[in-house]
Amino acid sequence: MTEATIGIDISKDRIDVHRLPGGESRQFANDKTGLRAFLRGVERSGEPPARIVFEATGAYHRALERRLAETGLPVVKVNPRNARRFAEAAGRLAKTDRIDAALLARMGVALSLEPCAVLSQTLSDLKQMIVAREALIKDRTAAKNRAKVMTIAVLKRQNAERLKQIERQLVALDTEIEAQIAAEPDLAPRLGTDRTAPDRRFPSSL
Structure with a gap:
């Protein structure tokens, strides 16, 4: 059959x-x-x-x-x-x-495609948050680079406000990521052992 x-x-x-x-x-x-x-x-x-x-x-x-x-x-x-x-x-x-x-x-x-494992809801949520975090880090780097060459006061002020916003969003994301990991300790080894550095990285391919 x-x-x-x-x-x-x-x-x-x-x-x-x-x-x-x-x-x-x-x-x-x-x-x-x-x-x-x-x-x-x-x-x-x-x-x-x-x-x-x-x-x-x-x-x-x-x-x-x-x-x-x-x-x-x-x-x-x-x-x-x-x-x-x-x-x-x-x-x-x-x-x-x-x-x-x-x-x-x-x-x-x-192609006789084989079924694949589906990420748990926690892993799926983590992956989305980590991708968002990486985007914020790129935004922060770009904003810092812009700050070095800006001369117009209003643009400098807006850029500084954006940097503060990015930092707040990163703190919120890091807090939620750590809460998810705490709820499922088995995830910790997959995310690395050193997550305390200010510029710590999480793997996006969980």
Whole structure:
């Protein structure tokens, strides 16, 4: 029997679903009600899929990813760049065309993509905060560099205010990051041992 593969194209308001074999396509709202309806459909099919393939789309894919993990379904999250390369190599689309659910399902079958582990909610939150922290550090460096060459009083004042704001935001983020680590001590080794230095770094790939 051929393994079932589901491809999902995720957007802000909806998810488009394509199942192989069979080629059945459906559409659901990208909200709690829509995700419940999708999962009921998977359950009623009587044949658990070998993989559910979707692109990593930032905020749009996270709710779906969490619900799939909670129900124990096999998650395959692909890099959008890799999906596009597969599609172009297969002659399925031009460079400006959109990757759709059917193409993602075909990619899962053709490459026999293996399910991957899903980050816990804590790890997912930490990763987002660490990425935000890195962006703030870059902003701080840029603001300090601007301060060295500014001569106009109003610009110097605004830049100084921005630096203070960045420092406040970094303190808030560091406090929350440490609180998350304290709640799950097993995370500490993954984040390094020296987190006390003013310019300490956290790995963004947890």
